[in-house]
Amino acid sequence: MPWPLYLALKQLFPTGRWFSFYSAISILGVMLGVMVLLIVQTVMNGFGDKIRENIVARDADIRIQGDILYQWKPLLEELAARKEIKAATPFAEGVVMVKRGNIPFMPYFRGVDVGLEGGVYPLAEFLKNVADAEGKAPVHDETGKLDGFQSFSMQCSLDDLDDETIILGRDLAANLNAFRGDTIEVFTPLMLEKAKRDEVLLPREFEVAGAFQSGWYEVDSNTAIVTLRAMQELYGLGRGVHGLALKLEKGHNAEKVARELEGVFKERHLPFHAVSWLKKNESFLFFLGMEKWVMFFIMIFIILVASFSIAVTLSVSVLRKTREIGLLCSIGARQAQIAQTFCLQSVAIGVIGVGMGIVGALLALYYRNRIVGMFLSIFHAQDAFYELYGFEGIPASYSVQDFVLVSIFTMVLTTMAGLLPAIRASRLKPAEALRSE
């Protein structure tokens, strides 16, 4: 082992001791910085991925839209036959007003083709998610007084969906206080159109068939599913639909396929647009990415503080060891080797700090839900937290690129922190260093 490395390691980990106090503080600083950076990046990645997943689950990979599509069946068949397209389904959707008792809501209604919908959206999975979610309905006696609660499942299957029934998002059902078998009234924009012509259209009634749970609060609290035919009637579409939703085979880029389809539509002078989920949510995804890098930028300052502490520690070390530096020169050390000794100390602090930071971050991320749960339980805020973010637990998505980037960035900063003291040490004149007090 070259002596500058040997001496650097000995100064960090002296004989007879595990480590020196100063090196422990510096390593701890770097470790904490790396840990925080990696945890934040990984959780932010997790949030981003989860949000992307939910967007795809709600919006499909590509939506073909335009004016109301009346002759959509040949187009659907043609698209479904393309090799990059796994499944296609028509949809009609829009905002309606629902009312149950005196509780009004303006949810998003989605009319689906029961036979085709499952190929594009994981509806069966969403329905299965409520298997254990029990509804609790109040039971009244003959005089109308509350006589306790009756529990029953809100679980249903797509077979339960017909033109007279509706499947509510789990949280929408809870907000409406609606249970299986209950009836809800639906008011549509078509009623306004009719009112303009002095016609009266009565609200349509649906029986609640059950609930679905996508795991995303915004969807579960604001979406209801009806049959395509029911939605066509609610919006007065006749046989038309609002568009087609496509699911791609794995490995295909949604934006690229959308551009290809756009080209085909243009060639045939068809008034349709293909919009990928990436394009549709471009601004949101951009801000999501920006948010991650802003967090990275903020967290960098932790590493900077740790690097500053390394620079201070090594500068003090140079002062304390001035006479030893003189001695090293007298027994054959070159100035460059003296500089190496101090620089290698900062490199060693960086390597060990980064290593420990990675291990610490992986451990903290592994137990993240337990750790966050512990803190939330202190403030009794679990429900509010998960409702706010709409996820079950804290998501995390490990990115090798982030780990490598953080490690290299930290190594560069810690090495630079050691450069100044190292240069200072190498510039000491041996005779003056030996004379110093």
Place this chain on the structure above:
Amino acid sequence: MSEAGRIVLEARGIEKGFLAPDGSRIDVLKGVDLEVRAGESLSLQGQSGSGKSTFLNVISWLDRPDTGTVSWDGREVSRLQDKEIARCRAESLGFVFQSYYLMPELNVLENVLMAARMVGKVSPVETGRAQTLLAKVGLQDRIYQLPGKLSGGERQRVAIARSLMNRPALLMADEPTGNLDEKTAEVVMGLLLELCRDESASLILVTHNPEFASRTGRQLHLTGGQFSDQF
């Protein structure tokens, strides 16, 4: 030339001065000449501030002279590159200082072996030699102790062992007993002279003690920037 007659150090016309805080110049060395032959021992005496340590620093090239030349084993140091100077210093020169200068992070054995590490020689053979040297200075039972646990005399003995680790041609001792009590100083000085003889190393001893100086082959006095007993 026979080994005994070989000149291990030659200094010619060494001048060295410093700027005083008031801006005036203080000439410490005024054209000093010195030759040291292999195996020779000499002492350097003089009042405090007379330039003894400055002279040692200059001839070991830890400090540059204003004028004059220094040669080690016939090679003029000013013509050597920094890398060669460091190498020669590690292999041919040994130092013992008044303040020991042991590395507190290393134990006794590691401190002695540090000199061998400088020239890239760390092997069981070198470890054996370090242990032998430590045995010669009476510290065979304390080789794994940290310097902080040793007395002043013991630390100086470790420094002596370290200075001889690479079998230097010339050992420079700058008031090696300056921090020791009389009895310990006597022991340390005895060891230093004995080991230099055993290792055939030349010795330049800077001391204030006339009795210690008298044990060397040649006594020089530095007065007014020059040796009063020039060779």
